[in-house]
Amino acid sequence: MISQALTTYRGECKLPGGKLVAVSVQLNPQVFLTRGASHVEHCQIDGDFFIDAARDQLNILKALEREIENIVLPLAEGDINGRLEAVINRYKDSYLIGINANTITLALIRALTQVPGYPTNTIDGHLHTRTDLLDRILTLDDFTNAQTSDFFDRWGQLPLNVIMDVEREPAEQIGLDLAMLQAVDRGEQPPSLRIWQWASPAVVIGRFQSLHNEVHVARAHELGFTVVRRMSGGGAMFAEPDRVITYSLYLPISFASGLNRTLTYYLCDVWLLKGLEHLGITAGWTGMNDIASPKGKIGGSAQRRLPVHPGRVGAFLHHDMLSYSIDADKMVQVLNTSDEKVVDKAVRSAKARIDPLERQTRLSRKQLTEALVATLPDIAPATRLSVVNEQMAVQGNELAAKYFCSTQWTASII
Structure with missing residues (x-):
């Protein structure tokens, strides 16, 4: 019998020269071990980024969280990025500043790879940001x-x-x-x-x-x-x-x-x-x-x-x-x-x-x-x-x- 207990996993990613985004997900880790597939029960995106919006700033954030909750996991990294990019593109009057679909995806992947049994063959590594880029002083x-x-x-x-x-x-x-x-x-x-x-x-x-x-x-x-x-x-x-x-x-x-x-x-x-x-x-x-x-x-x-x-x-x-x-x-x-x-x-x-x-x-x-x-x-x-x-x-x-x-x-x- 599969335990119904949910566990929270959190991943972070900072865009070099930009801002940090974190993705926290709640899911049942036993599902991956027994069935090899699952979905996120709850998702929260947070960080020190900015949002400019003509209406409610939270609309685009909530839409991204819902999209992550609707994804059947595991899913290839590039496919996750594409789905999040599509959500961002739908919100023509909202602007994510300091983060993007790439960094949200990487934060999510870093959370998911903490889940016991999560398949690593879905991670292609193409989206990894460089950490050797230092913020340069401008005058x-x-x-x-x-x-x-x-x-x-x-x-x-x-x-x-x-x-x-x-x-x-x-x-x-x-x-x-x-x-x-x-x-x-x-x-x-x-x-x-x-x-x-x-x-x-x-x-x-x-x-x-x-x-x-x-x-x-x-x-x-x-x-x-x-x-x-x-x-x-x-x-x-x-x-x-x-x-x-x-x-x-x-x-x-x-x-x-x-x-x-x-x-x-x-x-x-x-x-x-x-x-x-x-x-x-x-x-x-x-x-x-x-x-x-x-x-x-x-x-x-x-x-x-x-x-x-x-x-x-x-x-x-x-x-x-x-x-x-x-x-x-x-x-x-x-x-x-x-x-x-x-x-x-x-x-x-x-x-x-x-x-x-x-x-x-x-x-x-x-x-x-x-x-x-x-x-x-x-x-x-x-x-x-x-x-x-x-x-x-x-x-x-x-x-x-x-x-x-x-x-x-x-x-x-x-």
């Missing part, structure tokens, strides 16, 4: 004169409000991000840059990450960290108030008109890299959304888009967190960083991966933040100081209470 010098001129022209024409914000709790920060993004989309808020001040330590996970695979939740709480899930994709943020510099840009979609998703990340960080350069700090882009020095990662960014709709101008949020200093031992107690995530970064651990800004400056975190903001008028002359008005703060708190304070929201990819 503005790597772009053509036309590209850099275009970046500076966009910034030069931007009427930008700069907000040196007050301290806020983690869920309030995320709620305010959403409130300000929606206000720009309605045409009620001018383009704005907000410098965050954290009121307490936090771990902020990306929209599509698995909470318990990314965070040691009990240990995080023991150490006084609030764990929240934000509305944008990307990876987990480890934030201690006096050790990070965090900012958000709220911009009309027209600011990035004609640019692909990766170039949009670069465009939004131009002010930051020019400011760091002015202050004698060496930094550039690595991958699609990280800021790094030649010695390691300094920070990372994430975006969320609201497409143009009737009565809406379209808007996007770009937020970034930089490590000024870091307690790396505490970080590895709180975050569960996959080996797959650092395999193409020429480092042996998550601790070695970080190169905080204090190693390149004698300025305090506060001084460095103010100095960076002071360089903004050099590329955005129409910059002016502003504040978060009371109505916006109330809307942010309401959104925080509705979504980002919710245990269900934080624990689940819903």
Whole structure:
């Protein structure tokens, strides 16, 4: 008699220069041993990737999960890839950013090969990604004169409000991000840059990450960290108030008109890299959304888009967190960083991966933040100081209470 017990298997794959995707499947391993064929009872896809969608971001993700659950296994690797590619192609208004059918297939195969008795003759190896490709540091010098001129022209024409914000709790920060993004989309808020001040330590996970695979939740709480899930994709943020510099840009979609998703990340960080350069700090882009020095990662960014709709101008949020200093031992107690995530970064651990800004400056975190903001008028002359008005703060708190304070929201990819 075959046991009815289900077992969970998980596989991961990182696209070199891109993002990580994980596939977790539940199935009965006894079926392969006795019948040689089965199907997945439940599938979950998660990771630090991004999705841009005109409607619900989760639609394409759920469709891919259903397709995997409908596959009769074993099936050749190439056939799985073809079926997932077909699903992606059906969603014309959704864009997977940092992953593709190839990497999802490889993550699935890596999960299935842990199943006792799973036939290895279905694995052809043609899809395996290279792990010898290291993320290269890019600077503005790597772009053509036309590209850099275009970046500076966009910034030069931007009427930008700069907000040196007050301290806020983690869920309030995320709620305010959403409130300000929606206000720009309605045409009620001018383009704005907000410098965050954290009121307490936090771990902020990306929209599509698995909470318990990314965070040691009990240990995080023991150490006084609030764990929240934000509305944008990307990876987990480890934030201690006096050790990070965090900012958000709220911009009309027209600011990035004609640019692909990766170039949009670069465009939004131009002010930051020019400011760091002015202050004698060496930094550039690595991958699609990280800021790094030649010695390691300094920070990372994430975006969320609201497409143009009737009565809406379209808007996007770009937020970034930089490590000024870091307690790396505490970080590895709180975050569960996959080996797959650092395999193409020429480092042996998550601790070695970080190169905080204090190693390149004698300025305090506060001084460095103010100095960076002071360089903004050099590329955005129409910059002016502003504040978060009371109505916006109330809307942010309401959104925080509705979504980002919710245990269900934080624990689940819903």
